[in-house]
Amino acid sequence: MEKRPPDPPDPPDRVSSPVESMDLSTPLLPQPGVKRRLDTVNESLVEPSKKPMTDVRSSVDDVNPGFYSHPSLTGSPKSYLVNDKGPFLVHVSCPESDPSAGTSIRPIKFGHFLVKNKVSNIVRDGVKRVGRNRISVEFKSGLDANNFVSNPIVPSSNYSVTIPNYNVSRMGLVRGVPADWSMQEFVETLEIPEGTGIVLKARRLNRKTNSDGQINWIPTQTVVLTFQGQTLPERIFSCHSSLRVETYQLPTIQCLNCCRFGHVKSQCRSKPRCFRCSLAHSGDECNIPETESLCLFCTASHFATNKACPEHNRQRNIKSCMSQESISYLEASARFRPINGKTFADSVKATPSSLSQPITLPSQVSRQTTSYRKTVFLPPRSRPTSGKSFDKAAHEAITSNLPSSLPNGCAVSSPSLINNEVSPNENLLDCLWAVICNMLSKYDDIPIPSHVAQKN
Numbered sequence: 001m002e003k004r005p006p007d008p009p010d011p012p013d014r015v016s017s018p019v020e021s022m023d024l025s026t027p028l029l030p031q032p033g034v035k036r037r038l039d040t041v042n043e044s045l046v047e048p049s050k051k052p053m054t055d056v057r058s059s060v061d062d063v064n065p066g067f068y069s070h071p072s073l074t075g076s077p078k079s080y081l082v083n084d085k086g087p088f089l090v091h092v093s094c095p096e097s098d099p100s101a102g103t104s105i106r107p108i109k110f111g112h113f114l115v116k117n118k119v120s121n122i123v124r125d126g127v128k129r130v131g132r133n134r135i136s137v138e139f140k141s142g143l144d145a146n147n148f149v150s151n152p153i154v155p156s157s158n159y160s161v162t163i164p165n166y167n168v169s170r171m172g173l174v175r176g177v178p179a180d181w182s183m184q185e186f187v188e189t190l191e192i193p194e195g196t197g198i199v200l201k202a203r204r205l206n207r208k209t210n211s212d213g214q215i216n217w218i219p220t221q222t223v224v225l226t227f228q229g230q231t232l233p234e235r236i237f238s239c240h241s242s243l244r245v246e247t248y249q250l251p252t253i254q255c256l257n258c259c260r261f262g263h264v265k266s267q268c269r270s271k272p273r274c275f276r277c278s279l280a281h282s283g284d285e286c287n288i289p290e291t292e293s294l295c296l297f298c299t300a301s302h303f304a305t306n307k308a309c310p311e312h313n314r315q316r317n318i319k320s321c322m323s324q325e326s327i328s329y330l331e332a333s334a335r336f337r338p339i340n341g342k343t344f345a346d347s348v349k350a351t352p353s354s355l356s357q358p359i360t361l362p363s364q365v366s367r368q369t370t371s372y373r374k375t376v377f378l379p380p381r382s383r384p385t386s387g388k389s390f391d392k393a394a395h396e397a398i399t400s401n402l403p404s405s406l407p408n409g410c411a412v413s414s415p416s417l418i419n420n421e422v423s424p425n426e427n428l429l430d431c432l433w434a435v436i437c438n439m440l441s442k443y444d445d446i447p448i449p450s451h452v453a454q455k456n
Helices: 038-044 056-063 107-116 142-149 183-188 310-325 329-333 344-349 392-399 428-441
Strands: 067-069 088-093 122-131 134-139 160-162 169-175 199-211 214-228 235-238 241-247
Touching: 067 183, 088 142, 107 122, 107 134, 134 142, 142 160, 183 199, 310 329
Parallel strands: none
Antiparallel strands: 067 199, 088 134, 088 160, 122 134, 169 214, 169 241, 199 214, 235 241
């Protein structure tokens, strides 16, 4: 009995749109004044295969009820609105099949392409490089930028053009949306204030839980909304209720394959780089503990994925600046200097590329240093002789047995006091008084003042 082969896996979920569900092979009616191409007429003779029409709302709810996308995103390209403010930027790049092919665009060469095809209303220094394979063109008005995006000369010259999302849309966070609502149902009940664009996308945030080794995602009541235009409303209304709109903070994500920021491992196109020892191999194959690890960004003893790394703090500041001011990553990263003044490319060049080359880990670094200075040993200095100081015993021997004839007990006495002799200086006051009186007696006409006492 033959074994029945297993059923093939289900195709990936895909949201159908009115453009995809239409039969595009059927020729449309020719517009007046426009000639129909010959190949279109020949193709119309072949009977195309018909595809059934599907409802967009039902397909979105069945596939992913936690996500909503406006039908205009699948058809027409992004464009500037009438009320949008500058700068009116358009990004141009070359399609590449292999990211390692080294495809690049020079600003002056693409500027020559614009002059050659007479593309006008461009700012004088509006053509700038914003990446290896990306050029930014700044126009004087939003209408000129929209016309350039729809210009058929650009795709025919193997260029792809787009308007950056941060220039034509704003992302907000809304809380308190019931978890059992689908995003399609929630968007249909919304009332947007005047001056704000329509809701282009709606996405419900999920909370990750781990129970007995099994990972589950539980829907929350928080929804991320993307509004068309450059205005983020403060409040929106749903079912006669007011909902506050907060500015959505872009998350800081890091790849576990190459240690770069901005993408995850499943989307990585770079060579592996170990987050443990910074060598050119996958981090899952390395067994170095964190105490002996070497960070690729700051060269400290921790993993490159450690949240306490200064580079993680720098990336969080960059994402916060992008969310608050609606600018590109290139502009925001220029405001925060790299760690140790090195970029990611410089950090990779400074580390060995394979395990064949030895690497010195922090635990293997010797702390001993060698000095080449000559050491000279000198004899210690002799202590200086101390001078004559206060001798308490000699002082007591001098002052202990001295006689005192004074009533206040003075220890110092003179021989004249002991022998009751009169000192010659004791009559000095009387002699001074006699001299003054003798001098005044010569002037009899000047009487002695009344307040001067007469000595008998």
